[in-house]
Amino acid sequence: MKFKFAHNNLNVINLENSIKFYEEALGLKVTKKIEPEDGSFIIAFLGDNETTHLLELTWLSDWEHPYDLGDNEFHLAFVVDDFDAAYKKHKEMNCICYENTAMGIYFISDPDGYWLEIIPTR
Template sequence: MQFSFAHNNFNVRDLDRSLSFYKEALGLTESSRINAPDGSFIIVYLTDGVTPHLLELTWLRDWDKPYNLGDNEFHLAFRVDDFDAAHAKHKEMDCICFENPAMGIYFISDPDGYWLEVIPAK
């Protein structure tokens, strides 16, 4: 028996804002979508177009407050081929929330406060 990663899920309050952020910040695009027949939720799967791993964004119609991310010690990490250009883009977007120059990494925060690690390709 062997398991493989399929996707990670983040719940989001404003689906359009999140889709726009992930497209601009990380180049992720929609690969599929599930709309609840009663309109109570929408699930959108995002792809990087390279790996089979997906990011699932879930919007819940009746959720009316920010999500409690606790200590937010979890995150997704993205490798980037041009670290300096990515850093400049994210600085311009004003979404960098933490930098660790000694480790050569930084984190960006999405519209709901989820942290995304950016690491250079090695």
């Protein structure tokens, strides 16, 4: 038996704001959307055009308040080929929420408060 990653899901309050953030901050693009006729939810899958792994953003029509992220001890990680340019871009976007210079990494926060780790290519 063999398993492989398919996607990670994050629930979001404002789907369009989240899509815009992920496009601008990480270069992800919408690859597919699921929109049922009843309008109860919208799912957008975003990809990096490099791997088959997808980020699933889910918007629920009956959810009106921020999600409880608890201690936010989970995160998604992204490897970047130009760490300095990414750092500069994220500084300009004012989305860096934590830096670990000893490890050579930093984290950015999306519009819903999810943390995303940025790692240089090693």
